[in-house]
Amino acid sequence: MMETPLPELEAILLVGGQGTRLRPLTLGTPKPLLPTAGVPFLAHQLARARASGVRRIVFATSYRAEMFCEAFGDGSAFGLSLEYMTEETPLGTGGAIRNAAEALSSGPDAPVLVLNGDILSGHDIREQVDMHVAREAAVTLHLTEVEDPSRFGCVPTDDDGRVTAFLEKTPNPVTNRINAGCYVFTRSVIDSIPADEVVSVERETFPSLIEGGALVLGYADASYWLDVGTPAAFVQGSRDLVLGRLVSPALPGPTGDFLALPGAMISPEAKVGGGSVIGARAAVESGAQVSGSVLGDDCVIQSGAVVVDSVVGIGARVDSGAVLREVVVGDRAVVGPGNELLAGSRIWPGIVLPECAIRFSSDA
Numbered sequence: 204m205m206e207t208p209l210p211e212l213e214a215i216l217l218v219g220g221q222g223t224r225l226r227p228l229t230l231g232t233p234k235p236l237l238p239t240a241g242v243p244f245l246a247h248q249l250a251r252a253r254a255s256g257v258r259r260i261v262f263a264t265s266y267r268a269e270m271f272c273e274a275f276g277d278g279s280a281f282g283l284s285l286e287y288m289t290e291e292t293p294l295g296t297g298g299a300i301r302n303a304a305e306a307l308s309s310g311p312d313a314p315v316l317v318l319n320g321d322i323l324s325g326h327d328i329r330e331q332v333d334m335h336v337a338r339e340a341a342v343t344l345h346l347t348e349v350e351d352p353s354r355f356g357c358v359p360t361d362d363d364g365r366v367t368a369f370l371e372k373t374p375n376p377v378t379n380r381i382n383a384g385c386y387v388f389t390r391s392v393i394d395s396i397p398a399d400e401v402v403s404v405e406r407e408t409f410p411s412l413i414e415g416g417a418l419v420l421g422y423a424d425a426s427y428w429l430d431v432g433t434p435a436a437f438v439q440g441s442r443d444l445v446l447g448r449l450v451s452p453a454l455p456g457p458t459g460d461f462l463a464l465p466g467a468m469i470s471p472e473a474k475v476g477g478g479s480v481i482g483a484r485a486a487v488e489s490g491a492q493v494s495g496s497v498l499g500d501d502c503v504i505q506s507g508a509v510v511v512d513s514v515v516g517i518g519a520r521v522d523s524g525a526v527l528r529e530v531v532v533g534d535r536a537v538v539g540p541g542n543e544l545l546a547g548s549r550i551w552p553g554i555v556l557p558e559c560a561i562r563f564s565s566d567a
């Protein structure tokens with residue numbers, strides 16, 4: 204049977220945020236470009252968008268804007284056509300969408316996909332677009348359920364899927380259903396956002412559309428979803444891609460217990476697993492244990508060191524017997540022998556921790 208070709212779709216990708224919660228990883232690299240399961244994070248999103256019929260994407264950039272074009276160019280390597288629109292000063296999510304829309308070719312009635320640049324999602328984008336078109340909505344929001352909705356946009360709906368309110372980061376969420384950061388806008392609705400002004404879609408555009416009686420729909424589903432905005436979530440996203448919990452056409456190797464990039468040297472006496480990535484030319488010495496972690500290119504994990512659920516930056520070193528759990532080690536930093544670093548510790552790039560400088564004692 205011949206498959207019906209998917210109608211071409213244009214998208215806007217929001218990638219202008221500073222990624223402050225991911226410092227020091229984001230000091231030199233924007234969050235959407237951090238190496239995740241062996242490739243820049245966005246490569247996974249771009250591949251999934253393409254698979255659902257998207258052919259042209261406008262990047263809404265601000266922080267370190269030039270790095271996106273360096274990474275993805277005109278998009279031909281990804282089977283996409285890419286454009287870049289930069290805000291001199293960040294215009295907020297709404298202002299960024301309005302500004303990027305200048306580069307769209309879609310007419311006023313066409314559906315336009317808008318994606319937050321830090322989301323891994325297994326939902327069916329096509330089904331979301333089809334629902335939007337069939338019900339002639341102004342905007343259709345992808346919704347997912349999380350345990351703590353107060354960190355997100357809380358989105359109650361009625362029985363028909365109509366969004367009844369949009370409550371961004373409210374301390375008193377009325378439902379666990381949240382904005383999952385993937386929207387379908389009817390193009391003319393984007394054009395109604397004021398130009399060259401700082402506007403938040405979450406705090407201004409959505410609430411005022413709902414207030415004004417426009418049809419804002421929720422597309423609720425329960426497939427894989429993750430916002431990679433914190434170190435713990437970032438590590439989890441990479442791990443889930445390597446383990447195959449979320450299928451990505453951009454994964455540079457087979458799914459499995461770990462992913463070793465070209466030139467990685469893993470001692471047969473080391474224990475590596477839990478969806479870890481071992482960066483190009485990185486070394487994991489005998490007796491070292493690495494689990495659920497992202498190791499940057501050229502880093503070294505010396506014998507007997509333990510690295511669990513952590514990020515180790517490019518060219519960094521973790522010396523013998525050091526123990527790291529849920530830690531971020533910046534590029535070229537050195538964790539001297541015998542240090543014990545626990546959840547939430549962050550070592551800035553280039554810092555050298557002397558031998559046994561930090562120890563953990565449970566009987567304090």
Ligand code: GDD
Pocket residue numbers: 217218219220221263264265290293294295296299318319320321322354355356357371381382383384405430432
């Ligand atoms: N171009 C541009 N300009 N992009 C921006 C700007 C800006 O001024 N501000 C934020 N962005 C981009 C970020 O780069 C990111 O991709 C996206 O917009 C969302 O920003 P975050 O900083 O990640 O927001 P959040 O995670 O706190 O909340 C948002 O996402 C949640 C889902 O993960 C909101 O949309 C919530 O409602 C939502 O639940």
Ligand code: MG
Pocket residue numbers: 319321430431432
């Ligand atoms: Mg986010």
